Amino acid sequence: xxxxxxxxxxxxxxxxxxxxxxxxxxxxxxxxxxxxxxxxxxxxxxxxxxxxxxxxxxxxxxxxxxxxxxxxxxxxxxxxxxxxxxxxxxxxxxxxxxxxxxxxxxxxxxxxxxxxxxxxxxxxxxxxxxxxxxxxxxxxxxxxxxxxxxxxxxxxxxxxxxxxxxxxxxxxxxxxxxxxxxxxxxxxxxxxxxxxxxxxxxxxxxxxxxxxxxxxxxxxxxxxxxxxxxxx
Amino acid sequence: xxxxxxxxxxxxxxxxxxxxxxxxxxxxxxxxxxxxxxxxxxxxxxxxxxxxxxxxxxxxxxxxxxxxxxxxxxxxxxxxxxxxxxxxxxxxxxxxxxxxxxxxxxxxxxxxxxxxxxxxxxxxxxxxxxxxxxxxxxxxxxxxxxxxxxxxxxxxxxxxxxxxxxxxxxxxxxxxxxxxxxxxxxxxxxxxxxxxxxxxxxxxxxxxxxxxxxxxxxxxxxxxxxxxxxxxxxxxxxxxxxxxxxxxxxxxxxxxxxxxxxxxxxxxxxxxxxxxxxxxxxxxxxxxxxxxxxxxxxxxxxxxxxxxxxxxxxxxxxxxxxxxxxxxxxxxxxxxxxx
Numbered sequence: 001x002x003x004x005x006x007x008x009x010x011x012x013x014x015x016x017x018x019x020x021x022x023x024x025x026x027x028x029x030x031x032x033x034x035x036x037x038x039x040x041x042x043x044x045x046x047x048x049x050x051x052x053x054x055x056x057x058x059x060x061x062x063x064x065x066x067x068x069x070x071x072x073x074x075x076x077x078x079x080x081x082x083x084x085x086x087x088x089x090x091x092x093x094x095x096x097x098x099x100x101x102x103x104x105x106x107x108x109x110x111x112x113x114x115x116x117x118x119x120x121x122x123x124x125x126x127x128x129x130x131x132x133x134x135x136x137x138x139x140x141x142x143x144x145x146x147x148x149x150x151x152x153x154x155x156x157x158x159x160x161x162x163x164x165x166x167x168x169x170x171x172x173x174x175x176x177x178x179x180x181x182x183x184x185x186x187x188x189x190x191x192x193x194x195x196x197x198x199x200x201x202x203x204x205x206x207x208x209x210x211x212x213x214x215x216x217x218x219x220x221x222x223x224x225x226x227x228x229x230x231x232x
Numbered sequence: 233x234x235x236x237x238x239x240x241x242x243x244x245x246x247x248x249x250x251x252x253x254x255x256x257x258x259x260x261x262x263x264x265x266x267x268x269x270x271x272x273x274x275x276x277x278x279x280x281x282x283x284x285x286x287x288x289x290x291x292x293x294x295x296x297x298x299x300x301x302x303x304x305x306x307x308x309x310x311x312x313x314x315x316x317x318x319x320x321x322x323x324x325x326x327x328x329x330x331x332x333x334x335x336x337x338x339x340x341x342x343x344x345x346x347x348x349x350x351x352x353x354x355x356x357x358x359x360x361x362x363x364x365x366x367x368x369x370x371x372x373x374x375x376x377x378x379x380x381x382x383x384x385x386x387x388x389x390x391x392x393x394x395x396x397x398x399x400x401x402x403x404x405x406x407x408x409x410x411x412x413x414x415x416x417x418x419x420x421x422x423x424x425x426x427x428x429x430x431x432x433x434x435x436x437x438x439x440x441x442x443x444x445x446x447x448x449x450x451x452x453x454x455x456x457x458x459x460x461x462x463x464x465x466x467x468x469x470x471x472x473x474x475x476x477x478x479x480x481x482x483x484x485x486x487x488x489x490x491x492x493x494x495x496x497x498x499x500x501x502x503x504x505x506x507x508x509x510x511x512x513x514x515x516x517x518x519x520x521x522x523x524x525x526x527x528x529x530x531x532x533x534x535x536x537x538x539x540x541x542x543x544x545x546x547x548x549x550x551x552x553x554x555x556x557x558x559x560x561x562x563x564x565x566x567x568x569x570x571x
Binding site: 088106108193194197198200201202205210211212213214218219221222 | 398401405424426427428429431432433434435436438439452454456460465466469490
């Protein structure tokens with residue numbers, strides 16, 4: 001990726017979590033900063049300008065969502081929100097307040113590293129033009145030609161199905177909330193979450209070999225959708 | 233409630249009086265007393281002292297007013313009737329006293345039984361849950377401490393131990409999730425129902441159980457144009473995860489078939505395995521809390537939660553034996569209006 005070691009700020013007040021995160025992140029080439037309170041997280045974010053922030057929403061001194069809001073006032077560093085299952089509304093609130101992605105506790109290291117890499121890549125890409133061609137497994141999407149192939153065979157999509165894919169490609173690897181997608185697909189409003197779900201369902205039946213077990217277009221239950229990060 | 237008791241007593245007295253008019257020709261005057269006593273017994277069996285007393289009194293008064301000469305007055309000509317009244321009232325009182333006591337004793341016994349049942353359920357919950365919690369914990373602690381003692385560098389078996397730790401922790405996670413969602417449902421939290429394609433929810437359940445399924449064959453048959461159904465996606469995913477886990481547990485090497493069909497009133501989803509199937513008496517019992525088929529591992533919580541969640545959605549779930557061997561779990565979800 002970059003020559004310099006990327007810095008990850010881990011904000012979590014659980015010692016046990018910090019203990020496993022530091023060695024696994026360091027082993028994978030990251031410099032790790034730790035904060036166990038919202039206040040120290042904000043101070044470290046100002047002083048050290050981390051490349052990625054991993055933010056647990058339950059902190060002893062302040063609401064994690066407030067930390068996120070304060071961060072976003074001056075920083076555009078990618079923030080990955082960490083929260084437990086069953087707290088989907090927190091995840092949605094986090095995405096609405098400018099988080100880039102989320103991780104559900106408990107998570108494995110592979111998942112964590114994948115999220116961090118996607119977040120870093122997006123931060124890098126934000127400065128440049130997006131890649132015009134997305135490739136993941138047997139799926140290929142060309143944004144300049146507005147064409148889609150599955151196993152080298154061109155796929156016919158409706159304009160709306162294509163718009164959905166294009167929107168997801170721009171955020172490939174990251175979760176895109178239902179709300180964000182609806183804004184993109186129906187800018188004048190007037191649609192429903194059901195219409196989005198039907199659209200995703202139909203699109204899956206065009207671009208997935210086995211739509212019930214999608215390999216490209218994943219559902220994030222009760223939050224939104226994720227198009228897998230493109231092949232390296 | 234109290235007023236209702238007295239109203240019933242009055243109605244019964246009216247009924248008895250009507251019966252007495254009908255029987256007037258056939259019976260001797262004193263025999264009519266029996267009719268009122270039966271009425272009092274009926275009122276007393278409802279278990280309240282006040283209405284029973286009221287009924288006894290009403291019986292005497294009605295008997296006097298309507299039937300004892302001179303009729304249609306409370307005046308009494310012969311003093312022998314005064315004795316009749318006293319005896320009638322006394323018998324009515326004794327009957328009502330006994331009946332009320334029988335009733336209250338029966339109620340107390342029933343209450344004691346409910347308490348005992350709750351207690352039994354609680355202790356079986358405790359033992360099932362604590363067993364389910366301790367087993368993976370023991371495996372995790374055991375594996376981790378073995379790894380700590382092993383010489384650095386690791387061996388072939390250290391990978392197995394690590395896999396064991398991860399799998400058992402996953403199992404613990406599923407159990408904790410089940411417990412949290414059960415508690416939430418039992419505390420009456422509202423479902424967050426929205427219209428979903430069922431394929432989407434089954435898909436997230438399959439993804440969540442990928443490690444558990446470990447490459448086992450899962451065949452799905454889900455027509456593309458099935459109607460959307462109103463479901464709470466988190467809870468319905470839990471139902472499917474539990475059904476998958478159940479199949480993995482009871483039919484370890486057999487494939488799993490998942491299908492859905494549109495029905496008149498909604499959607500029918502089926503999870504069919506090729507395991508040993510169920511005994512006839514187990515078909516219903518598998519959905520009971522803490523029931524475990526054939527001494528199988530598990531807390532016996534999964535299917536009970538499935539039933540609770542499906543019923544909270546206005547649907548139904550049942551188990552059947554599959555032609556050719558294996559068990560099928562069939563759930564119907566009403567189409568209904570969303571929200």
